[in-house]
Amino acid sequence: MAHDVDLFVIGGGSGGVRAARTSAATGARVALAEDSRMGGTCVIRGCVPKKLMVFASEFHEQTALASAYGWSFDHGTFDWQAFRTKLHGELIRLEGVYREVLTKNDVTIHDQRARVSGANEVTLADGTVVSAGHVLVATGGHPVRPDFENADLGMVSDDIFLMETLPASIVIIGGGYIACEFACILNGLGVEVTQYYRGAQILRGFDDEARGLIADMMRAQGIDIHCGTNIVEMSADGSNVRVKATNGLERSFERLLFATGRSPNSHGLGLEDIGVKLNRRGAIEVDAYSQTAVPSIYAIGDVTDRIQLTPVAIREGMAFTETVFKDNPTAPDHVLVPSAVFTQPEMGTVGLSEEAAADQEEIEVYATSFRPMKSAFADRSSRVLMKLIVSKATRKILGCHIVSEGAGELIQMVGIAVKAGLTKEDFDRTVAVHPTMSEELVTMHNPVRTA
Numbered sequence: 001m002a003h004d005v006d007l008f009v010i011g012g013g014s015g016g017v018r019a020a021r022t023s024a025a026t027g028a029r030v031a032l033a034e035d036s037r038m039g040g041t042c043v044i045r046g047c048v049p050k051k052l053m054v055f056a057s058e059f060h061e062q063t064a065l066a067s068a069y070g071w072s073f074d075h076g077t078f079d080w081q082a083f084r085t086k087l088h089g090e091l092i093r094l095e096g097v098y099r100e101v102l103t104k105n106d107v108t109i110h111d112q113r114a115r116v117s118g119a120n121e122v123t124l125a126d127g128t129v130v131s132a133g134h135v136l137v138a139t140g141g142h143p144v145r146p147d148f149e150n151a152d153l154g155m156v157s158d159d160i161f162l163m164e165t166l167p168a169s170i171v172i173i174g175g176g177y178i179a180c181e182f183a184c185i186l187n188g189l190g191v192e193v194t195q196y197y198r199g200a201q202i203l204r205g206f207d208d209e210a211r212g213l214i215a216d217m218m219r220a221q222g223i224d225i226h227c228g229t230n231i232v233e234m235s236a237d238g239s240n241v242r243v244k245a246t247n248g249l250e251r252s253f254e255r256l257l258f259a260t261g262r263s264p265n266s267h268g269l270g271l272e273d274i275g276v277k278l279n280r281r282g283a284i285e286v287d288a289y290s291q292t293a294v295p296s297i298y299a300i301g302d303v304t305d306r307i308q309l310t311p312v313a314i315r316e317g318m319a320f321t322e323t324v325f326k327d328n329p330t331a332p333d334h335v336l337v338p339s340a341v342f343t344q345p346e347m348g349t350v351g352l353s354e355e356a357a358a359d360q361e362e363i364e365v366y367a368t369s370f371r372p373m374k375s376a377f378a379d380r381s382s383r384v385l386m387k388l389i390v391s392k393a394t395r396k397i398l399g400c401h402i403v404s405e406g407a408g409e410l411i412q413m414v415g416i417a418v419k420a421g422l423t424k425e426d427f428d429r430t431v432a433v434h435p436t437m438s439e440e441l442v443t444m445h446n447p448v449r450t451a
Contacts, residue, residue, distance in 0.1 A: 005029045007324075008122045008132035010114045010269070013040020015301035015313030016138030017098055022321040024105040031130060032107055033114035033122070037091075038098040041140050041302070042310040044091055045158045050181060052090065053160075054342045056083055057188025061344070068378030078189050080166040087161065115270040119296050123270075134296050134324055137284060138317070139265040141302035143178075146260055150234045153241045154256035157182065167191055167254035171243055173231060175202035177341045179259035180214070183223050184344040193223045194253065196245055198230040203341065207353035207401040213369065213385050214343050214403060220381055221344065264303040271297075281305060288331040289323050290316055298324070300332075307334055338415030340408030345382060348411025350418050351399030354389055358451035362392040365451065366424070366444040372404065372437050386440040388424065392450070395423040404437050414441065 009020045012034030024030040037044045056078070063075045102109055110124055116137070117123040122130045143156035155163075157178055170186055172179050175197030187193045195202075195218075202218075202225065203211035219225055226247060233244040237252045244250045264283045272278060276292045276299075277285040283305030290298045298320055301313035315332050322330035338350035357363045367387040375382045382405075389399035400414045417427070432439035 003120060003131040003133045005031045005108070005130060006133045007031070007136060008033070008114070008130055008134075009136045009138060010116070010122065011040065011138035011140060011265075011301070011303075012036075012038040012098065012102075012109075013138060013140050013301060013313065014042050014310045015140075015317040016040070016136065017102060017317075018314045019136055019138065019300065019317030019320050020107045021101055021105045022318055023325050024107050026321065026325040028325050030105075030107045031110060031132070032102060033110040033112060033124060035111075035113035035125070038095045038102075038109075039091075043094050043098065045161065047310055048094065049087055049091060049161045050185070051342060052087055053185045053189075054181070054344075057185045058344065060188050060190070065374070065378045065380065068380070078166070080163075080189070084161075084163075115268065116274060116276070116297065117270055119274055119294050132296075134298065136317075136320060137266075137269065137271070137292075137297065137299040137303055138301045138313070139269065139303045140313075141262040141264050141305075141308065143258070144261045144263050145258055148231075148234070150236070151258070153234060153236060154258045156258050160257065163255075169253045170194070170255040170257060171196060171241075171251075171253045172257045172259055173197075174257075174259035174261075175199055175204065175227070176259060176261070177203060177343075179257075180218070180343045181341065182257060182259060183225075184218060184221070184342075187218075187221055187223050188344060194251075195223060195225045196229045196231060197225070197227050198246075200227055202227065203347075205353075206341070206347065206349060207387065207399070208355055209367065209387065210347055210349070210353075210385055210401040210403050213383060214341075214345065214347055217345055217382060217403075218343065262302070262308065264305055266303055279305075289329060290320055290332065307337055309337065309339060312337060336415070336419045338411045338418075340411060342408065345384070345403050345405055346407035348402040348407035348409075348414070349400070350411055350415040351397065352389055353399060353401070354387070354451070357389045357391075357398045360398075363398065363451050364390045364392055364424075364447035365449050366390065366446075367448050368440050368444055370440075373435060374405075384437050384440075386437070386444070388427070388441065388444065390424045390447070395425060396421055397424060397427070400441075402438075410438055 006028040007030045009016045009032040020032045112125040169192040171194045229247045240252045241256045242252045284299040300316035302308045319330040319332040322328045341347040369385045385403040387401040430442045
Protein backbone atom coordinates (compact mmCIF):
# COMPACT_ATOMS: atom_id res chain seq x y z
CA MET A 1 0.00 0.00 0.00
CA ALA A 2 1.37 3.38 -1.03
CA HIS A 3 1.60 6.01 1.70
CA ASP A 4 0.71 9.68 1.34
CA VAL A 5 4.28 10.61 2.32
CA ASP A 6 7.50 8.75 2.95
CA LEU A 7 8.19 10.71 6.14
CA PHE A 8 6.03 12.70 8.50
CA VAL A 9 7.94 14.85 11.02
CA ILE A 10 6.16 16.09 14.14
CA GLY A 11 7.97 19.16 15.41
CA GLY A 12 9.52 22.16 13.65
CA GLY A 13 12.55 22.70 15.85
CA SER A 14 16.18 22.46 14.78
CA GLY A 15 16.27 18.65 14.78
CA GLY A 16 12.97 18.12 13.02
CA VAL A 17 13.64 20.73 10.35
CA ARG A 18 17.10 19.33 9.63
CA ALA A 19 15.76 15.78 9.33
CA ALA A 20 12.93 16.94 7.06
CA ARG A 21 15.26 18.91 4.81
CA THR A 22 17.95 16.26 4.47
CA SER A 23 15.39 13.50 3.94
CA ALA A 24 13.58 15.51 1.26
CA ALA A 25 16.92 16.06 -0.46
CA THR A 26 17.11 12.29 -1.07
CA GLY A 27 13.87 12.43 -3.05
CA ALA A 28 11.62 11.37 -0.17
CA ARG A 29 8.15 12.89 0.09
CA VAL A 30 8.16 14.73 3.42
CA ALA A 31 5.57 16.54 5.52
CA LEU A 32 6.08 18.38 8.80
CA ALA A 33 3.63 19.58 11.46
CA GLU A 34 4.34 22.32 13.98
CA ASP A 35 1.62 23.70 16.26
CA SER A 36 3.62 26.71 17.44
CA ARG A 37 6.34 28.74 15.73
CA MET A 38 8.81 27.26 13.28
CA GLY A 39 12.28 27.04 14.78
CA GLY A 40 11.28 25.48 18.09
CA THR A 41 12.83 26.12 21.47
CA CYS A 42 16.30 27.08 20.25
CA VAL A 43 15.28 29.74 17.77
CA ILE A 44 12.15 31.11 19.41
CA ARG A 45 12.37 30.41 23.15
CA GLY A 46 15.96 29.40 23.89
CA CYS A 47 19.48 29.64 22.53
CA VAL A 48 19.06 32.48 20.04
CA PRO A 49 17.06 35.04 22.05
CA LYS A 50 19.00 34.10 25.18
CA LYS A 51 22.36 34.73 23.50
CA LEU A 52 21.14 38.08 22.18
CA MET A 53 20.16 38.95 25.76
CA VAL A 54 23.64 37.88 26.88
CA PHE A 55 25.17 40.28 24.38
CA ALA A 56 22.90 43.10 25.58
CA SER A 57 23.70 42.46 29.24
CA GLU A 58 27.47 42.47 28.74
CA PHE A 59 27.66 46.12 27.69
CA HIS A 60 27.29 47.31 31.28
CA GLU A 61 30.61 45.71 32.25
CA GLN A 62 32.18 46.73 28.95
CA THR A 63 31.46 50.40 29.64
CA ALA A 64 33.10 50.07 33.05
CA LEU A 65 36.16 48.55 31.40
CA ALA A 66 36.19 51.28 28.77
CA SER A 67 36.34 53.96 31.45
CA ALA A 68 39.36 52.27 32.99
CA TYR A 69 41.03 52.31 29.58
CA GLY A 70 40.62 56.07 29.20
CA TRP A 71 37.27 56.37 27.44
CA SER A 72 34.92 59.04 28.73
CA PHE A 73 31.21 58.97 27.92
CA ASP A 74 27.74 58.81 29.42
CA HIS A 75 27.04 55.18 30.33
CA GLY A 76 23.36 55.71 29.66
CA THR A 77 20.50 53.37 30.57
CA PHE A 78 19.15 50.18 29.06
CA ASP A 79 15.93 50.44 27.02
CA TRP A 80 14.15 47.09 27.33
CA GLN A 81 11.35 48.11 24.97
CA ALA A 82 13.75 49.01 22.18
CA PHE A 83 15.72 45.80 22.64
CA ARG A 84 12.58 43.65 22.92
CA THR A 85 11.15 45.08 19.69
CA LYS A 86 14.33 44.34 17.77
CA LEU A 87 14.65 40.90 19.39
CA HIS A 88 11.19 39.82 18.29
CA GLY A 89 11.82 41.21 14.82
CA GLU A 90 14.90 38.99 14.57
CA LEU A 91 12.96 35.93 15.73
CA ILE A 92 10.29 36.59 13.09
CA ARG A 93 13.03 36.80 10.47
CA LEU A 94 14.60 33.52 11.59
CA GLU A 95 11.23 31.78 11.63
CA GLY A 96 10.81 32.87 8.02
CA VAL A 97 14.22 31.44 7.16
CA TYR A 98 13.24 28.05 8.60
CA ARG A 99 10.00 28.05 6.62
CA GLU A 100 11.83 29.00 3.44
CA VAL A 101 14.32 26.16 3.92
CA LEU A 102 11.47 23.65 4.17
CA THR A 103 9.52 25.12 1.27
CA LYS A 104 12.56 25.17 -1.02
CA ASN A 105 13.07 21.48 -0.28
CA ASP A 106 9.42 20.66 -1.12
CA VAL A 107 8.48 19.79 2.45
CA THR A 108 4.73 20.13 3.04
CA ILE A 109 4.10 22.23 6.15
CA HIS A 110 1.07 21.75 8.42
CA ASP A 111 0.67 24.60 10.92
CA GLN A 112 -1.24 22.56 13.47
CA ARG A 113 -0.85 19.91 16.11
CA ALA A 114 -0.35 16.31 15.02
CA ARG A 115 -0.64 13.06 16.93
CA VAL A 116 0.43 9.54 16.01
CA SER A 117 -2.67 7.45 15.37
CA GLY A 118 -0.99 4.33 14.04
CA ALA A 119 2.37 2.82 13.21
CA ASN A 120 2.17 4.51 9.82
CA GLU A 121 -0.45 7.16 10.43
CA VAL A 122 -0.66 10.72 11.74
CA THR A 123 -3.86 12.62 12.50
CA LEU A 124 -3.84 16.42 12.37
CA ALA A 125 -5.85 18.67 14.64
CA ASP A 126 -8.33 19.41 11.83
CA GLY A 127 -9.07 15.68 11.48
CA THR A 128 -6.94 15.09 8.39
CA VAL A 129 -5.30 11.66 8.41
CA VAL A 130 -1.93 11.27 6.69
CA SER A 131 -0.28 7.90 6.11
CA ALA A 132 3.50 7.79 6.24
CA GLY A 133 6.22 5.25 5.62
CA HIS A 134 8.03 6.60 8.67
CA VAL A 135 7.13 9.01 11.47
CA LEU A 136 9.78 11.09 13.22
CA VAL A 137 8.87 12.65 16.57
CA ALA A 138 10.95 15.78 17.26
CA THR A 139 8.69 17.67 19.64
CA GLY A 140 11.39 18.85 22.06
CA GLY A 141 10.73 19.75 25.68
CA HIS A 142 9.23 22.43 27.89
CA PRO A 143 10.18 24.20 31.13
CA VAL A 144 8.63 22.68 34.24
CA ARG A 145 6.37 24.71 36.47
CA PRO A 146 6.43 22.94 39.85
CA ASP A 147 3.30 21.57 41.47
CA PHE A 148 3.24 24.25 44.14
CA GLU A 149 0.52 26.45 45.57
CA ASN A 150 0.37 29.75 43.66
CA ALA A 151 3.05 28.57 41.23
CA ASP A 152 1.12 30.34 38.48
CA LEU A 153 2.41 33.62 39.94
CA GLY A 154 5.90 32.71 38.72
CA MET A 155 7.39 32.73 35.25
CA VAL A 156 9.25 29.98 33.40
CA SER A 157 12.07 30.56 30.93
CA ASP A 158 9.70 30.86 27.93
CA ASP A 159 8.11 33.91 29.58
CA ILE A 160 11.34 35.87 29.97
CA PHE A 161 11.39 36.87 26.30
CA LEU A 162 7.77 38.05 26.45
CA MET A 163 8.07 40.44 29.42
CA GLU A 164 6.47 43.81 28.63
CA THR A 165 8.74 45.59 31.11
CA LEU A 166 11.98 44.79 32.85
CA PRO A 167 11.39 44.15 36.57
CA ALA A 168 13.27 46.02 39.27
CA SER A 169 13.80 42.78 41.21
CA ILE A 170 13.51 39.06 40.60
CA VAL A 171 14.07 35.84 42.53
CA ILE A 172 15.20 32.87 40.47
CA ILE A 173 14.44 29.39 41.78
CA GLY A 174 17.02 26.86 40.56
CA GLY A 175 20.74 26.42 40.16
CA GLY A 176 21.17 24.83 36.75
CA TYR A 177 22.63 26.50 33.69
CA ILE A 178 19.34 28.14 32.67
CA ALA A 179 18.87 29.66 36.12
CA CYS A 180 22.46 30.91 36.26
CA GLU A 181 22.45 32.30 32.73
CA PHE A 182 19.30 34.32 33.34
CA ALA A 183 20.63 35.48 36.72
CA CYS A 184 23.68 36.93 34.96
CA ILE A 185 21.68 38.36 32.06
CA LEU A 186 19.14 40.15 34.23
CA ASN A 187 21.82 41.37 36.63
CA GLY A 188 23.71 42.84 33.69
CA LEU A 189 20.54 44.61 32.52
CA GLY A 190 20.19 46.29 35.90
CA VAL A 191 17.72 44.00 37.67
CA GLU A 192 18.29 43.19 41.35
CA VAL A 193 18.72 39.40 41.25
CA THR A 194 18.30 36.89 44.07
CA GLN A 195 18.81 33.18 43.43
CA TYR A 196 17.62 30.28 45.60
CA TYR A 197 18.98 26.79 44.96
CA ARG A 198 18.30 23.77 47.12
CA GLY A 199 21.68 22.14 46.36
CA ALA A 200 25.03 22.82 48.01
CA GLN A 201 26.47 24.57 44.94
CA ILE A 202 25.08 25.89 41.65
CA LEU A 203 25.64 24.14 38.30
CA ARG A 204 25.40 20.58 39.59
CA GLY A 205 27.03 18.07 37.25
CA PHE A 206 29.76 20.42 36.07
CA ASP A 207 33.35 20.44 37.33
CA ASP A 208 33.41 21.49 41.00
CA GLU A 209 36.30 23.92 40.66
CA ALA A 210 34.76 25.59 37.63
CA ARG A 211 31.32 26.00 39.13
CA GLY A 212 32.81 27.28 42.37
CA LEU A 213 34.63 30.05 40.51
CA ILE A 214 31.48 31.00 38.60
CA ALA A 215 29.52 31.20 41.87
CA ASP A 216 32.20 33.49 43.32
CA MET A 217 32.14 35.74 40.25
CA MET A 218 28.35 35.90 40.19
CA ARG A 219 28.30 36.99 43.82
CA ALA A 220 31.04 39.55 43.14
CA GLN A 221 28.80 41.06 40.45
CA GLY A 222 26.00 41.50 42.97
CA ILE A 223 23.86 38.40 42.44
CA ASP A 224 22.54 37.27 45.82
CA ILE A 225 22.91 33.47 45.68
CA HIS A 226 21.49 31.34 48.49
CA CYS A 227 22.46 27.66 48.23
CA GLY A 228 20.78 25.03 50.36
CA THR A 229 17.65 27.14 50.05
CA ASN A 230 14.20 26.60 48.57
CA ILE A 231 10.85 28.31 48.84
CA VAL A 232 8.10 27.06 51.14
CA GLU A 233 5.43 29.64 50.39
CA MET A 234 4.59 32.14 47.67
CA SER A 235 1.66 34.52 47.43
CA ALA A 236 0.52 37.63 45.62
CA ASP A 237 1.66 40.92 47.16
CA GLY A 238 -0.14 43.47 45.03
CA SER A 239 1.58 43.17 41.66
CA ASN A 240 4.60 41.53 43.30
CA VAL A 241 5.24 38.00 44.55
CA ARG A 242 5.94 37.43 48.25
CA VAL A 243 8.22 34.49 48.95
CA LYS A 244 9.09 32.66 52.14
CA ALA A 245 12.29 30.59 51.97
CA THR A 246 13.58 27.63 53.94
CA ASN A 247 16.33 29.84 55.36
CA GLY A 248 13.71 31.96 57.09
CA LEU A 249 13.90 34.90 54.72
CA GLU A 250 10.61 36.42 53.63
CA ARG A 251 10.57 39.07 50.93
CA SER A 252 8.56 40.53 48.09
CA PHE A 253 9.95 40.49 44.54
CA GLU A 254 8.56 42.07 41.41
CA ARG A 255 8.99 38.79 39.52
CA LEU A 256 9.75 35.13 40.25
CA LEU A 257 11.32 32.75 37.75
CA PHE A 258 11.14 28.98 38.06
CA ALA A 259 14.21 27.44 36.39
CA THR A 260 13.79 24.00 37.90
CA GLY A 261 14.16 21.74 34.89
CA ARG A 262 12.58 20.70 31.61
CA SER A 263 10.39 17.77 30.57
CA PRO A 264 9.93 16.05 27.19
CA ASN A 265 6.92 16.99 25.04
CA SER A 266 5.81 13.38 24.68
CA HIS A 267 2.33 13.28 26.20
CA GLY A 268 -0.86 13.63 24.21
CA LEU A 269 0.81 12.38 21.04
CA GLY A 270 -0.80 8.93 21.09
CA LEU A 271 2.57 7.22 21.37
CA GLU A 272 1.86 4.83 24.21
CA ASP A 273 -1.39 3.73 22.56
CA ILE A 274 0.52 2.20 19.66
CA GLY A 275 3.40 0.66 21.64
CA VAL A 276 6.03 3.42 21.78
CA LYS A 277 7.69 3.26 25.21
CA LEU A 278 8.27 6.25 27.47
CA ASN A 279 10.57 6.21 30.48
CA ARG A 280 9.57 7.48 33.92
CA ARG A 281 10.50 11.06 32.98
CA GLY A 282 8.32 10.87 29.90
CA ALA A 283 11.20 10.65 27.43
CA ILE A 284 10.72 8.49 24.35
CA GLU A 285 12.90 5.39 24.57
CA VAL A 286 14.99 4.84 21.45
CA ASP A 287 17.88 2.64 20.40
CA ALA A 288 21.29 3.77 19.15
CA TYR A 289 19.70 4.67 15.78
CA SER A 290 16.87 6.73 17.31
CA GLN A 291 14.32 4.00 16.54
CA THR A 292 11.48 3.37 19.00
CA ALA A 293 9.85 0.04 19.91
CA VAL A 294 7.59 0.59 16.87
CA PRO A 295 9.95 0.08 13.88
CA SER A 296 8.40 2.76 11.66
CA ILE A 297 8.59 5.45 14.35
CA TYR A 298 11.76 7.30 15.32
CA ALA A 299 12.45 10.13 17.76
CA ILE A 300 15.24 12.70 18.08
CA GLY A 301 16.17 15.70 20.19
CA ASP A 302 15.06 16.74 23.65
CA VAL A 303 11.98 14.50 23.57
CA THR A 304 14.39 11.55 23.94
CA ASP A 305 16.25 13.23 26.83
CA ARG A 306 19.67 12.04 25.72
CA ILE A 307 21.74 15.23 25.47
CA GLN A 308 19.58 18.37 25.46
CA LEU A 309 21.60 20.48 23.06
CA THR A 310 20.54 21.89 19.70
CA PRO A 311 23.62 20.69 17.76
CA VAL A 312 23.02 17.18 19.12
CA ALA A 313 19.41 17.21 17.89
CA ILE A 314 20.62 18.36 14.47
CA ARG A 315 23.17 15.54 14.27
CA GLU A 316 20.53 13.04 15.35
CA GLY A 317 18.32 14.33 12.52
CA MET A 318 21.10 13.90 9.98
CA ALA A 319 21.88 10.41 11.29
CA PHE A 320 18.19 9.54 10.92
CA THR A 321 18.29 10.49 7.24
CA GLU A 322 21.43 8.44 6.69
CA THR A 323 19.85 5.42 8.39
CA VAL A 324 16.37 5.50 6.88
CA PHE A 325 16.71 7.13 3.47
CA LYS A 326 20.34 6.52 2.48
CA ASP A 327 20.59 2.90 3.61
CA ASN A 328 23.61 3.82 5.71
CA PRO A 329 22.85 2.90 9.35
CA THR A 330 24.34 5.73 11.41
CA ALA A 331 24.22 6.03 15.18
CA PRO A 332 24.55 9.65 16.38
CA ASP A 333 27.73 10.14 18.39
CA HIS A 334 27.04 11.36 21.94
CA VAL A 335 30.61 11.00 23.20
CA LEU A 336 32.76 14.04 24.09
CA VAL A 337 30.20 16.69 23.18
CA PRO A 338 31.51 20.18 23.99
CA SER A 339 29.11 22.69 25.52
CA ALA A 340 29.03 26.18 26.96
CA VAL A 341 27.22 27.87 29.81
CA PHE A 342 26.65 31.55 29.04
CA THR A 343 27.05 32.91 32.52
CA GLN A 344 29.33 35.90 33.08
CA PRO A 345 32.05 34.75 32.91
CA GLU A 346 31.19 31.93 30.52
CA MET A 347 32.09 28.29 31.07
CA GLY A 348 33.16 25.97 28.29
CA THR A 349 33.46 22.26 28.97
CA VAL A 350 34.18 19.03 27.15
CA GLY A 351 34.70 15.53 28.54
CA LEU A 352 34.82 14.49 32.17
CA SER A 353 34.88 16.66 35.27
CA GLU A 354 37.75 16.12 37.68
CA GLU A 355 35.39 14.27 40.03
CA ALA A 356 33.98 11.94 37.36
CA ALA A 357 37.41 11.21 35.89
CA ALA A 358 38.90 10.40 39.31
CA ASP A 359 36.11 7.89 39.89
CA GLN A 360 37.03 6.20 36.62
CA GLU A 361 40.84 6.01 36.70
CA GLU A 362 44.04 7.61 37.98
CA ILE A 363 44.40 11.15 36.68
CA GLU A 364 46.58 14.22 36.71
CA VAL A 365 45.03 17.67 36.97
CA TYR A 366 46.61 20.67 35.29
CA ALA A 367 44.97 23.96 36.25
CA THR A 368 45.63 27.64 36.59
CA SER A 369 43.47 30.55 37.72
CA PHE A 370 44.44 34.17 37.23
CA ARG A 371 43.25 37.68 36.50
CA PRO A 372 43.43 38.17 32.72
CA MET A 373 45.37 41.11 31.34
CA LYS A 374 42.26 42.95 30.16
CA SER A 375 40.68 42.87 33.62
CA ALA A 376 43.85 43.32 35.65
CA PHE A 377 44.74 46.55 33.81
CA ALA A 378 41.27 47.89 34.62
CA ASP A 379 41.61 46.71 38.23
CA ARG A 380 38.56 44.47 37.87
CA SER A 381 38.22 41.36 40.04
CA SER A 382 37.23 38.84 37.37
CA ARG A 383 39.29 35.66 37.18
CA VAL A 384 39.91 32.95 34.58
CA LEU A 385 40.24 29.18 35.01
CA MET A 386 41.99 26.89 32.54
CA LYS A 387 41.88 23.21 33.47
CA LEU A 388 42.90 19.93 31.85
CA ILE A 389 42.12 16.45 33.19
CA VAL A 390 44.68 13.90 31.97
CA SER A 391 44.69 10.10 32.10
CA LYS A 392 47.84 8.80 33.78
CA ALA A 393 47.66 5.58 31.77
CA THR A 394 47.06 6.89 28.23
CA ARG A 395 48.03 10.57 28.66
CA LYS A 396 44.86 11.52 26.76
CA ILE A 397 42.93 14.63 27.72
CA LEU A 398 39.83 13.31 29.46
CA GLY A 399 38.31 16.72 30.08
CA CYS A 400 38.85 20.42 29.63
CA HIS A 401 37.09 23.17 31.57
CA ILE A 402 37.44 26.88 30.86
CA VAL A 403 35.91 29.75 32.79
CA SER A 404 36.56 33.02 31.02
CA GLU A 405 35.22 35.62 28.66
CA GLY A 406 34.64 33.83 25.35
CA ALA A 407 34.90 30.35 26.88
CA GLY A 408 32.24 29.08 24.50
CA GLU A 409 34.38 30.05 21.51
CA LEU A 410 37.50 28.53 23.05
CA ILE A 411 35.95 25.19 23.97
CA GLN A 412 34.84 24.58 20.38
CA MET A 413 38.49 24.49 19.31
CA VAL A 414 39.61 22.44 22.32
CA GLY A 415 36.71 20.07 21.70
CA ILE A 416 38.23 19.13 18.34
CA ALA A 417 41.51 18.21 20.00
CA VAL A 418 39.87 16.22 22.79
CA LYS A 419 37.58 14.42 20.34
CA ALA A 420 40.64 13.52 18.26
CA GLY A 421 42.17 11.85 21.33
CA LEU A 422 45.17 14.14 21.66
CA THR A 423 47.47 13.69 24.64
CA LYS A 424 48.87 16.16 27.13
CA GLU A 425 52.18 15.93 25.27
CA ASP A 426 50.42 16.95 22.04
CA PHE A 427 49.19 20.06 23.85
CA ASP A 428 52.70 20.67 25.23
CA ARG A 429 54.22 20.49 21.74
CA THR A 430 51.92 23.27 20.54
CA VAL A 431 53.49 26.74 20.58
CA ALA A 432 51.55 29.28 22.64
CA VAL A 433 49.85 32.30 21.11
CA HIS A 434 50.96 35.25 23.24
CA PRO A 435 49.56 37.29 24.88
CA THR A 436 46.29 35.40 25.21
CA MET A 437 44.38 33.73 28.02
CA SER A 438 44.21 30.46 26.11
CA GLU A 439 47.99 30.09 25.88
CA GLU A 440 47.81 28.65 29.39
CA LEU A 441 46.28 25.50 27.89
CA VAL A 442 49.64 24.63 26.32
CA THR A 443 51.99 25.99 28.99
CA MET A 444 50.83 24.08 32.09
CA HIS A 445 53.70 21.58 32.38
CA ASN A 446 53.31 20.42 35.98
CA PRO A 447 50.16 18.90 37.48
CA VAL A 448 48.66 20.73 40.44
CA ARG A 449 47.39 17.43 41.87
CA THR A 450 46.78 13.77 41.13
CA ALA A 451 43.83 11.59 42.02
